[in-house]
Amino acid sequence: MSDPSYLLPRRSFLRGAGVAMSLPLLEVMAPAIDGTDRLSASPGRVRLCVLYKGCGVNPSSWDVTGGTETSFQLPKLLQPLAPHQKDVTILSGIDSDHRANGTHVSATLAFMTGKVKKSNYRQSQSFDQLIADEVGKETPVHSLALRGDPYIDRNDSSENYLSYDRVGDPVPVAANPEVVFNQLFRGFNNPQHRSKTKTVIDEVKESYEAVRRRASRSDRQVLLQYLEAVRDVEKEIAKFSEVDRQGRGENSSRFLPPTAARNMGERVQAMLDLIAIAFWTDTTRVASLMMAHTESRGIYDFIGVNDEFHYLSHFVRNRRVIPNFDRVNQWHASQLSYFLTKLKSLQDGEGTLFDNTVVLFGSGIKHADYHSVADLPLVLAGGGGGQIKLGRYVRYHHAPNGNLLLKLMQVMGLKKTQFGNSTEPLPGITERGTFYRDVVDDGSWKILSLSDKEIVVIGKLQVRVTAEDPNLYVILLSDGSHVEIRAGFGNINGNRMDLFAGSVMTVTGELKVKERPLVITKVKNYQVLKNVD
Amino acid sequence: MPSNLVMPFRSVFVALALMLESFCQLTANEVVEVLKSHCLECHDSTEKSGGIDLSVLLKGVEDPQESADRHAEASAEANHSSNLIQDLWARVEKVVSRGEMPPDGEDQLDEKKRETIRLYFRNRYVLRNGNPHVGQTLLRRLTRYELQNTLEDVLGVSLKRPYVFSPESKGMVRSTIELVYPEDVPGESGFDNDAQQLAISNLPFQEYVQTVDYALRMFAQNDFARKVVFGQTRLPNDLSIEQATRIIDLFVRRAWRVGGSKEDRNRLMSRYHRLAGEKTIEEAMLAVMKFALLSPRFMYRFESVKESSVPYRVSPVELAVRLSYFLWSSPPDEELFTLARNGKLSQPEVLTQQIARMLNSPKRISLSENFAGQWLGFDQLKTNPVYYQGESWTRGVYDELLFSFDELLKSNRSILEIVDSDWVYLRNARLAGGRSKKIQLDNVYIDIFSDRRIRKGLKVERFYDPPALYQLEGTQFGGLITSTGIMRITSAPKRTNPIRRGVWILEKIIGESMQPPENIPPLAESEKRLNQNKDENAPEVSPTEILRLHTSQDSCRVCHRHIDPLGLGLENMDPLGVWRTEYPGKIKIKSEGTLPNGRSFRSPSELKKELLNYYKDRIAENMVRQMMAYALGRKIQPFDRISLDRVLVAISADDYRIGTVIEQIVLSPQFQCRQDD
Known part of the structure; x- marks a missing residue:
């Protein structure tokens, strides 16, 4: 691993934990004009970062079992977050658009738009871009869209994008940390470069006008992208000049460019460093990072995993891959942990950058092999300017992900009331939530009938993925025993059983094994009785 | 070579249209009847056999003129659903024509009913108002690959990196431009030159400016390049207005390909005059060149427009541009420009001569690198670190495919040799069973591949020994499909x-x-x-x-x-293509x-x-479709069917030679015409 602090000369950073806030940030950052402290927690100064990892998770390693909203054990995959347990909120029971079930592409599309549309077509604007259109007005750079995955997916281009702009076109993703660094901290921070580019812009706008006048109707449609691109640069230049006028730009020249990443791990970390510094210098307030897309053939050899990520994610159909799949997912969680540590190390106003940032970490798919989009794996972190209640585990009951995105837009200061598949702003983010408890055993979970070939049983369904048994489901009974479901992949998938883990249900199934525990080999039908208490 | 196909395509269109008009008075009812009686039993909205629901087609048939929605979004959705219906129809027509549906054991369609389906499809989706057409022509932006090539050509400098595979980056070392300017993402055609995809992907303007700046820096340091563009290595400070005008005019003619309007050129000149007052002549000239390279005239491939919904020919210069970007991913060279400007390129024999000449040029490598690399997917070997197995292995494996595809072009071989052939390019390590004989390496490769060297750090260790052409006898390894590269990209790292x-x-x-x-x-x-x-x-x-x-x-x-x-x-080939x-x-x-x-x-x-x-016919058809999609920069649509069929007839009469495929595509109305809605 490279030295994580290479972006800043060491002295600029904190000098030991005890004096964590010693960096005279305000000297550089605050507006020179009136000296007022605009760095205190005003909603306008909150940043948003989305960290996406494709391919879902192994539910048994992800899910929090038992506990209450404020007292719970971190599950296996989130162990790397232990130093931050008080500073993250784990969300469960949030569903993406159900039409995305079973697919790679729609799951990605719906993650930040809350809505499935055909891939490779114009989409709805994603929530981060709506936010950036507002809060990005004050920063030199509108927003960042980055990827850590080393290569793009060629089968369906939509897998490569999280962010969609106002007209629904995908926001290009930057893959090279050095290039991003230059755009953020060199380039337009240099007044000469700005004025040179300004001249170029004036010229190309004129020549665009001349070309446009002679272009056909349909050509003009395509050409608009040229004008938009030019205008964006123009705005950026204006905003960088403003930063300069306020004397904030000097800071940037002190940063050192990242060294070339030797593998995906280093690239992801370099990107996280860049986001942190970009937030800290208020160069931008919105960023998203695709750590791995949903058909990633990336190899995590730097943690000793030599199989393709997407292959590992199909842990039911591919044998003996769970330990490595879990390791990769833990690594992704460790990157979140790394990022949070970094945010906490940077002073921002009265507190740290962590206090003024919202971080959403997760995947558009839950069960990595069944590609279910219910109960998405999501973690929220960062204080959001003191608005977000942290240190919790919040359970919802099939809340649409649009509700979460809508709520986060409100946290970011937007006055929206509807987004994608939303029904309401998600409660339980800025205040304590309704904590749906596990269904309580009322003593009625038992075998209702048992013949030679068939069993009817009522009880709570649980997924129990283990390395040896990647497709095991059990039905818990009141007497403490359980019935196993060892049905084929097709049977479980056809019934979409994975969507109902945690529910009490009546299951009718074929029976093979007669000793205890009884084993259902084929689910004939089932009926969900109760999801939550 | 058939050369009489350029001129009469319009009359063919007309004749076909008349012929169809006369016996296709079939009504929507007949189609509905066939669907209902033979298809919907299994393919309705509840049964959806094989995931196919044909009931949506009935609505389209019965209500062909859906009114345009007022809201932009709603109309996009309507568009989307009409695309889906068209795709579904194409599928129905295909399986019915091939006799794959209805399946064995079900009531079969008689010839008349098959014809009903075919005619309905033809009238509705292949023809428009009874006439063949070529679809709306979308403005095309240069891809990164084309941008780099074009800058090299226009400025006379070398911007690409020599082919160096590096253990550090686990792949091919990228050029400066490839580092700065983001990779294009392929569209529905499967290729990154898809006009539709480029139109919805935002133009990375800052990176574009950086790219042009870099190219001009390279240019400024290169005396040879300056001599070509300026006519002299140093621009004197007393450069006359006439000389400056001439330099700028010549440069713009190359950079903007079809040339700009007088207004465009005047703007550049006035910019030059202003700058010449403030800066050195050289600085002023470079600034003007920069403006020219940042103009939409450079980055987009404009064609003159008649706003017509009927296909019309593009100008000879525009045709030359289409041709050179198809075969070379680069702008036309002087010879092609000259022939286009004096109108000779419109003569079919001149055009076919030019195609032959262009396919003899080393620049044809773009067809292997860019077209075949994307089509067959072997370009991933260069960029995806997953496939990196050490420097010489990865490069050798990539080159086997690259050289083999290029061999098709070089020797004008049959496209079916992609599947099987009695020759193949093999790197040294790979001679599996059977007898084989090394064939003399053709000189043309020395030009194309001479800079492929094994390097360590910055030092050239030794010259790379590229794969060589072998005559195969009795081995299992003929054709491209059993090459090491393809065997690798279709396997997991450790198992097939x-x-x-x-x-x-x-x-x-x-x-x-x-x-x-x-x-x-x-x-x-x-x-x-x-x-x-x-x-x-x-x-x-x-x-x-x-x-x-x-x-x-x-x-x-x-x-x-x-x-x-x-x-x-193919199980005998292990994940690394080794016989087992x-x-x-x-x-x-x-x-x-x-x-x-x-x-x-x-x-x-x-x-x-x-x-x-x-699968012979389907393999040939697919190959043509892929190449046509690449040539046209768009997905192949039902209305391309007529041209596609003509190409297929022509190539089957000429042993499926790749040269004929290319020639026929270039001669098709799809390639030669445009249409504005």
Whole structure:
């Protein structure tokens, strides 16, 4: 691993934990004009970062079992977050658009738009871009869209994008940390470069006008992208000049460019460093990072995993891959942990950058092999300017992900009331939530009938993925025993059983094994009785 | 070579239209009747057999003129759904024409009913108002690959990196431009030059400016390049206005290809005058060049427009530009420009001569690198670190494919030799069984590949020994499909994946688009079933048997009877393309199987022969479709059918030579015409 602090000369950073806030940030950052402290927690100064990892998770390693909203054990995959347990909120029971079930592409599309549309077509604007259109007005750079995955997916281009702009076109993703660094901290921070580019812009706008006048109707449609691109640069230049006028730009020249990443791990970390510094210098307030897309053939050899990520994610159909799949997912969680540590190390106003940032970490798919989009794996972190209640585990009951995105837009200061598949702003983010408890055993979970070939049983369904048994489901009974479901992949998938883990249900199934525990080999039908208490 | 096909295509269009008009007075009712009586029993909205629901087609038939929605979003959705319906119709027409549907055992369609389907499709989707057409022509932006090539050509400098594979980046070392300017993402055509995809991907303007700045820096340091553009290495400070005008005019003619309007050029000149007052002549000139290279005239390929909904020919210069970006991914050279500007390129024999000349130029490598690399997917070998196995291995494997595809062009061979051939490019390490004979390396490669050197750090260690052409006798390795590169990209790192290989052949070579099932049972279940039933002393179960059992269910067999034999037939090639006869655990490998037509094979080479028997027409059609999509920068649509069929007829009469494929595509109305809505 490279030295994580290479972006800043060491002295600029904190000098030991005890004096964590010693960096005279305000000297550089605050507006020179009136000296007022605009760095205190005003909603306008909150940043948003989305960290996406494709391919879902192994539910048994992800899910929090038992506990209450404020007292719970971190599950296996989130162990790397232990130093931050008080500073993250784990969300469960949030569903993406159900039409995305079973697919790679729609799951990605719906993650930040809350809505499935055909891939490779114009989409709805994603929530981060709506936010950036507002809060990005004050920063030199509108927003960042980055990827850590080393290569793009060629089968369906939509897998490569999280962010969609106002007209629904995908926001290009930057893959090279050095290039991003230059755009953020060199380039337009240099007044000469700005004025040179300004001249170029004036010229190309004129020549665009001349070309446009002679272009056909349909050509003009395509050409608009040229004008938009030019205008964006123009705005950026204006905003960088403003930063300069306020004397904030000097800071940037002190940063050192990242060294070339030797593998995906280093690239992801370099990107996280860049986001942190970009937030800290208020160069931008919105960023998203695709750590791995949903058909990633990336190899995590730097943690000793030599199989393709997407292959590992199909842990039911591919044998003996769970330990490595879990390791990769833990690594992704460790990157979140790394990022949070970094945010906490940077002073921002009265507190740290962590206090003024919202971080959403997760995947558009839950069960990595069944590609279910219910109960998405999501973690929220960062204080959001003191608005977000942290240190919790919040359970919802099939809340649409649009509700979460809508709520986060409100946290970011937007006055929206509807987004994608939303029904309401998600409660339980800025205040304590309704904590749906596990269904309580009322003593009625038992075998209702048992013949030679068939069993009817009522009880709570649980997924129990283990390395040896990647497709095991059990039905818990009141007497403490359980019935196993060892049905084929097709049977479980056809019934979409994975969507109902945690529910009490009546299951009718074929029976093979007669000793205890009884084993259902084929689910004939089932009926969900109760999801939550 | 048939050269009489350029002029009369309009009359062909007209004749076809008249012919169709006379006997296609069929009504929507007849189609509805056929669908209802033969298809909907299985393919309705509840049964959806094979995931296909044809009931949506009835609505389209009965209500062909849906009113345009007022809201932009709603109309986009309507557009989207009409695209889906068109795709569905194309599928119906295809399976009905091929006799694949209705399936055996169901009521078959008689010839009249088949014709009803075909005619309905033709009238509705192939023709417009009874006439053939070429679809709306979309403005095309240069891709990154084309941008780099174009800057090299226009400025006379070298901007690409020599081919160096590096252990640090686990792939090919990228050029400065490739580092700065983001990679284009392929569109629905499967290629990154897809105009539609480029139109919805935002132009990375800052990176574009950086790219041009970099190219001009390279230019400024290069005396030879300056001499070409300026006519002299140093611009004197007393450069006359006439001289400056001349330099700028010449430069703009090359940079903007079709030239700009007088207004465009005047603007550049006035900019020059202003700057010349403030800066040195050289600085002023470079600034003007920069403006020219940042103009939409450079970055987009404009064509003059008549706002006509009927196809009309593009100008000779525009045709030259289309041609050179198709064959070279670069702008036309002087010869092509001159022939276009004096109108000679409109003569069919001049055009075919030019095609032949261009295919003799080293610049044709873009067809292998850019077209074949994307089509067959072997370009990933360069960029995806997953495939990196050390410097010489990766480069050798990539080059085998690159050189082999280029050999088709160089020797004007049959496109079917992609499947099987008695020659192949092999790197030194790879001579598997059989006899083979090295063929003299052609000089043309020295030009194209001379800078491929083995490097360590910055030091050139030794010259790279590229794969050489071998005459094969009795080996299993003819054609591109069994090359190491293809065997690798269709495998997991440590084991083969017969389904991935089968799907690859179906999609890339045969042209069947395979929709992956939403979720399928794992192989492990079949393995368990096999192991449960076998007695203890029986030998280990082979992966082949497991796959056979796995796909024996009816719902799987529909697709897997096509997929599996293709993949299993290549099991003798391990994930690195090395010949093997046993799996680990001493299980014997048999590359054998039966194609859906009942013909069996017992080795990869027999499989390839059977493939060419059974799928020949489809392989040829797919190859043409792919190349046409690349040439036109868009997905092939139903209305391209007429031209496509004509190309197919022409190439089947000429042994499927790739030169004829290219020529026929260039001669087609699709390539020569534009249409504005």
